[in-house]
Amino acid sequence: MENGESSYRRFLAGDDEGMVELIRNYKDGLILYLCSITGDIDSAEECVQDTFIRLAVKKPHFAGRSSFRTWLYAIGRNMAVDRLRSLKRRRQTSLEDAAEISDGTDLERSYLMSERKVTLHRAMRNLKKEYQQVLWLTYFEEFTAAEAASAMGKTRKQTENLLYNARKALRTELEKEGFSYDEL
Amino acid sequence: MxxxxxxxxxxxxxxxxxxxxxxxxxxxxxxxxxxxxxxxxxxxxxxxxxxxxxxxIPQPPDIVTETAPVTDEEPVTAVTEAVTTASAAKPGRTTATAVSQTVTKPEVTVTAASDVTTVQGSEPSHTTAAANSIVTEAAVPQTLPIATVPGKQEQTAAVTARTEKVSQSTQAPATVTMPVSPVENMPSPVETAPADPTENVTPTLKEGGPDDPYGIKAVCRKYGFIDIAPANIPEGFELNDIGYEEQEDVNVLFINFNRKRSRPYGGIGETIYLIYSFNKKAEPPDNWDTIIPPPDVENMTSTVNGYEFRHYYSSLDKQLYAIYTDNNQRFTIMVCGSDRQTAESIFTSIA
Structure with a gap:
């Protein structure tokens, strides 16, 4: 049984420490993943918090058809998409009134802990959001194609095609900055 | 963060x-x-x-009864009044509808009597210019649904004997002769009528016989009517009930045939009425030819079972009206609620 699944079952049984463990293990990676959807780190953090609140309040049933992490990332993705939709309906906030938005550099460094990965992650920011998602899940979260498809709500074939195109785009982007894709 | x-x-x-x-x-x-x-x-x-x-608490529906004043002294006037009233309701036409509605309760012989009046009395009162009604005898308007048939006046020349018309009916005309002559052996309803003024006398088949499948003849004899009954009833119709009513100058026998109804109260087209009325004090009209039927039909004369009836059919009222008079007695047959062919076939099948 995966650590996340066991922690979640403990939480459902009444142990609040299980939720703490979940947050500790999955918060950063989920933030960085959702950042590719929302576009900014703070929105991603709020989405992650909302995701864990949903787990604590609604207590959805984990069927075990995929890994816990895939299941959690799928929930987080749905939360991020819903947030984007709601933000579209709201008024645009002026930049003067907007709070300072962090760029997530510290989180990036602390989570990735590899300059190579940080470089890669920064290069991904210039790509399409779907490319960012699939690359993040595949390269950084080490999701399989099936898990990435499940988390993104796509079929496996769609995910593989998306990954292929994302790599091509990432290669181009890295070459612009003087990096060789093969080295990564 | x-x-x-x-x-x-x-x-x-x-x-x-x-x-x-x-x-x-x-x-x-x-x-x-x-x-x-x-x-x-x-x-x-x-x-x-x-x-x-x-x-x-739901109450049973009331039956409308209304009696017209009986005046022997001025029968013409009475007729006029009655007819006028009828005219007001349905000028120039017989109100077979009223009759039909009434007969559903045979013991109640009066419906909207304003529409229907019985023209019976000591004097024959005929058509009146004011009302243009057909009056077959002196009007003693009573509460009988059998009545004069107000209609337009027509020339008597239009009245032609149509015995051949009757004989051409698809139904075999009734040719059975009565064992006795109508004049000599017309029973007096006063002598044999029971005391009970109104009663339901629906016979059972057991009371009838091979020549009287509905038991109508037996009832006729019992109450002093000419014991004739139609042998031909359209398919689907069944004898519903027979009611008898005795009044001062007239006895009435209502015979009601109904077709099986799909609705709770049926319709006019699903009921055939035979109304036998016997005027005890009727006198023959001074001028039989002045009896003018509605314009859509002509007076006809048919000998049915030895009795010579004058009759006509009103398509508007869906009613056949036949009358036999003999001095002070009159026998009336009305077939209501059916088309002309059916009505005539029923009438001519009377035996």
Whole structure:
């Protein structure tokens, strides 16, 4: 049984420490993943918090058809998409009134802990959001194609095609900055 | 950027707030549901009581009865009045409809008598210019549905004997001769009529016989009517009931044939009435030819079972009216609620 699944079952049984463990293990990676959807780190953090609140309040049933992490990332993705939709309906906030938005550099460094990965992650920011998602899940979260498809709500074939195109785009982007894709 | 502990604290706090809210909601529902159920029940009961009050007991429908004044002294006037009233209701036409409605209760012989009046009396009163009605005899308007048939006046020349018309009916004309002559052996209804003025005398088949499948002849003999009855009744019609009513100057026998009804109250087209009326004090009209039927038919003369009837059919009223007179007695047959061919076939099949 995966650590996340066991922690979640403990939480459902009444142990609040299980939720703490979940947050500790999955918060950063989920933030960085959702950042590719929302576009900014703070929105991603709020989405992650909302995701864990949903787990604590609604207590959805984990069927075990995929890994816990895939299941959690799928929930987080749905939360991020819903947030984007709601933000579209709201008024645009002026930049003067907007709070300072962090760029997530510290989180990036602390989570990735590899300059190579940080470089890669920064290069991904210039790509399409779907490319960012699939690359993040595949390269950084080490999701399989099936898990990435499940988390993104796509079929496996769609995910593989998306990954292929994302790599091509990432290669181009890295070459612009003087990096060789093969080295990564 | 929050640490994982801060996020965990926020998450658990949100969870606690939700649980508390859920608990309060559950308590509120447990208190409100019984009250809401009681309120709904009260509303339903109140609505039911309002719509169907316990004191509202359905009463049987009243039968309209209305008697016209009987005046022997001025029969013409009476006729006029009656006819005028009838004219007001349905000028120039027989109101077979009224008759039909009445006969559903055979013991009640009067319907909207304003529409229908019996023209019976000591003097034959005929058509009146004012009303343009057809009067077959002196009007003693009574509460009988069998009555004069107000209609337009026509020249007597239009009246032609149509015995051949009757004979051409698809139904075999009744040729059975009575064992006795009509004049000599016309029974006096006064002598044999029972005391009970109105009663339902529907016979059973057992009372009839091979030549009297409906038992009508037996009833006729019992009450002093000419014992003739139609041998031909359209398919689907069954004898519903026979009612007898005795009044001062006229006895009436109602014979009602109904087709099986699909509706609770049926319709005119599904009922055939035979109305035997016997005027005890009738006198033959001064001028038989002045009896003018409605314009859509012509007077016909048919010998049915030895009795010479003058008859006509009104397509507007869907009624065949036949009358036999003999000095002070008259025998009337009315076939209501059927088309001309059916009415004539029923009439001519009387044997």
């Amino acid at each position: 929050m640490s994982y502990k801060e996020m965990a604290a926020n998450v658990l706090e949100a969870r606690d707030r939700y649980e508390e809210k859920k608990k309060r909601r559950k308590t509120l529902m447990l208190r409100c549901i019984p009250a809401a159920a009681g309120l709904c029940l009260a509303v339903v009961l109140g609505a039911a009581a309002t719509k169907h009050p316990l004191t509202d």
